[in-house]
Amino acid sequence: MKLHVLGCGDAFGSGGRNHSGYLVEASDRLFLLDCGPTSLLAMKKLGLDSRRLDVIFLSHLHGDHFGGLPFFFIEYMYQKKREKPLHVAGPVGAEEKVRGLFNLMYGRDMGESKDLPPSQFHVLQPDTSTDIEGIGVFSFRVPHQVNEVSLALKVSYEGRQILFSGDSAWTDQFRAHARNVNLFLCECSSYDRQTSNHMNYRQLQKQLSTLQCGKIMLTHMGDDMLVRKAEIAYPTAQDGIAIEV
Ligand SMILES: [Zn+2]
Ligand SMILES: [Zn+2]
Numbered sequence: 001m002k003l004h005v006l007g008c009g010d011a012f013g014s015g016g017r018n019h020s021g022y023l024v025e026a027s028d029r030l031f032l033l034d035c036g037p038t039s040l041l042a043m044k045k046l047g048l049d050s051r052r053l054d055v056i057f058l059s060h061l062h063g064d065h066f067g068g069l070p071f072f073f074i075e076y077m078y079q080k081k082r083e084k085p086l087h088v089a090g091p092v093g094a095e096e097k098v099r100g101l102f103n104l105m106y107g108r109d110m111g112e113s114k115d116l117p118p119s120q121f122h123v124l125q126p127d128t129s130t131d132i133e134g135i136g137v138f139s140f141r142v143p144h145q146v147n148e149v150s151l152a153l154k155v156s157y158e159g160r161q162i163l164f165s166g167d168s169a170w171t172d173q174f175r176a177h178a179r180n181v182n183l184f185l186c187e188c189s190s191y192d193r194q195t196s197n198h199m200n201y202r203q204l205q206k207q208l209s210t211l212q213c214g215k216i217m218l219t220h221m222g223d224d225m226l227v228r229k230a231e232i233a234y235p236t237a238q239d240g241i242a243i244e245v
Helices: 039-045 069-078 094-106 173-178 201-208
Strands: 002-007 021-025 030-033 055-057 086-090 119-123 128-132 135-141 151-157 160-164 183-187 215-219 242-244
Touching (some): 002 039, 069 094
Parallel strands (some): 160 183
16 A cells, blocks of 8 residues: 655645645555645646545545545536545534535535535544445544544555544554554644644654554644754655655
8 A cells, every 4th residue: 555645734835835635545445634725736746537536534624634625526527527426534524514615615606505526425433443435444533623523543454554643732542543553644743832732843752752653754744843854853744755554
């Protein structure tokens, strides 16, 4: 299984990086972890047909993580008709927000809603395992948003597992759920700035050395992380790279 980094930037486009989007390519499945506004164009740069996408998993409903869905929908409506539905799985409220965003951007007239191309929505309930198109997904709630639900996602396919932190402050749940995964894709928004809803490298450094997982890749880096990239002891994501999982 291969993970293509479509976008590893933060909400501010720090370093000119694309918004959040990670494309997982398995032998007979193609799925996305997050779908930021730049995801479709990044997929086209890789020469991959968007119709091949089976599922889009959403960690949470901030614009840099889900704002790209309307572009996939209009492509399926006008340029590349899908035969099979696109599955969209995310925290509670995802369907309403995605439909609302699509109507805001491409509804016929103000207030009039337009049907989506074939799609099926799934609510990911925290601490529950489910299976979507044969892809196993386990999610758990992470400290990022206060009123809405932010999830970390653990996906499994063909015996390989990826844990994606989504956006989050550190929680010891990551240590438990990273155990034995092949890749932990972990946000690291800043180098040493303390915030209640994102991680910083100083704090993360202590935790990462204790994890029992395969590869670690840091992502969602802000400007202060990017200027100190040479000092970071762990692999960092970059738009356009692919890693074997
Ligand atoms: Zn973000
Ligand atoms: Zn966020």
